Amino acid sequence: MKALAYQGPKHVEVVTKPDPRIEHPGDAIVRVTRAAICGSDLHLYHGLVPDTRVGHTFGHEVTGVVQEVGRAVTTLRPGDRVVVPFNISCGSCFFCERGLTASCDRTNPNSQIVGGVYGYSHLTGGYDGGQAEYLRVPFADAGPFKIPDDMDDDSVLFLSDILPTGYQAAEMGEIKANEIVAVFGCGPVGLFAAKSAWLMGAGRVIAIDSVDYRLQFARRFARVETVDYTQVDDVVAHLREMTDGRGPDVCIDAVGLEASGSLMHKALGVTMLQAGAANVLQWAIGAVRKAGNVSIIGVYGPPWNLVPIGVAMNKGLTLRGAQCSVRRYMPHLLEHIRAGRIDAKAVISHRLPLDDAAKGYHMFANKQDDCLKCVLLPNGGAA
Template identity: 50%
Template structure:
């Protein structure tokens, strides 16, 4: 089959690789009909995430048709399914608490030591996202093997277009969980750093959860325009000082809740961010954490901090004193996708949530290397690329 493989920094290629096979009775093989490039994929593209190996197949946002099942899979051939990016067993201690991204069995035994060493405990497996998260082949391919297929994938009703439901795989549940973790109360003002896909879904979710005001922060004009379409007020950090603007907009109190949807590759010519970039380029650091620092400083006393953004390693200059003195709370983590998928599918079917607004480009899977370059270098115009095998034929 054809698949997009990682070969190094800014080097992804369409390779011909062996077709996936059933390895476990709970497996299923999915023929991909749609797969997307996530902002987190750019962390791999930029070589920020460790334990990638040449030839690893990328992609963790995908859906398709079931073509083969193991004897213990609950799926049936011919069903259309969206697959969550987190790989979870459904029966361990954490899965029993619906904490699927903390599954004890999502990682193969050979991979658990890596995460144990770096993070203290292993997380769940992830598709197409390094050997630290299992070394699983991803879904930017013609076919993919889905472990624990009796737990993860959700069956999509006939007649529902891929574009409406594809983002159930990751970014829609991630944006929803981000807003839920912000513990939004009626009348709240919520500030969202980053108007990428997760940030925009967090904006939409925050309003659905009762926020009175949502303030979206970015520097890409078209992304800020998308946020305004949902009713958000906006701050362009290249034109305004974010802290000062937020204080003015909230009468000096600060937002009730803040959401960091930027992560380890923060942009902007800020002193702390420039230092972070220098340290990362000289291997003295890993993450650029300007956005989470700024969010903590801007949040009101007694407020809530939600951090769906991806960070990979150790950081310095973290405003721990402000965090403690202001009495803030922080919730973060990979998304428990399986927990949210059924309710969000219903919301899509009832037209309470729109997802298709985000798609800027639909391209053939064979054009994936070009699509990565576009997404990396033109984030104002490229908000989301959906790849479809055989689109150009």
């Protein structure tokens, strides 16, 4: 099959690889119809995720058609259309029983930090991902969600990751009625976090970014107030001024380790071999009101991250962060999509054949051509 393969930092190619095969009785093989490029894929692309091996296939946002099932699979049959959560989860361990499928104990032998993830380096188990023609799906009865016949793949693709991720980000902020929410980052996760903040009853939602086309889209799609942090002297002070001097009630970090905007963090990120820059988290902790909530959904990696934990402690903040446990959100968010409350596919800006994946990564990483979300079509389909 054809598949994207990592060759080194900022270098991916489409190569020919053996088709995946059933390796455990609960596996299924899915023929991929849609595979999105995620903002967190850029951390892999830039070589910032430990144990990213040459030849690895990225891709954890996938819809497809079941091609083959292992002998222990009972709920899926060849021909079923599915959207696959980015978490690989068993459904029956200590964590899955509590709904925390991102922390599954049975799918990642390489780390205690997180459960298995498709196409996200050997740190998360070493599973090749879905930016390919076919994908091996372990524990196929526990993870994949059947796509209703009345829904198209584009409409449900983002149930795999970014929509539940944005929703969980807002949920972790424990938003109460009429609270003021600041969302750092106007990428797709930030946009869905902003939308979700409204669903949870926020009174004001303010989105912060530096890229003009993303700020414009955020105003249209999520109906938020926006701040271009490159146009203000001090984004923390600016947010306080916007909120009567108190600061937002909730700050959501939807950027993560590849934040720009701080020379100090960038320099230290290189010299201290930190996993990127934590300046957005610093802004969030600085801007939020005392006794407020900071929700961290942007991805950070080990080993070090400069975080003002002393400030957080003294202000009495609640910090919550997590990888999204996608499975528990899928039915609820499907209904929001079906009812028209969330137009998930509106964030798609580019559809490309798999052969153009390298071009897609370059465009997405450099924010060219107003790129917001790039979806690959490994087996053809409407472009």
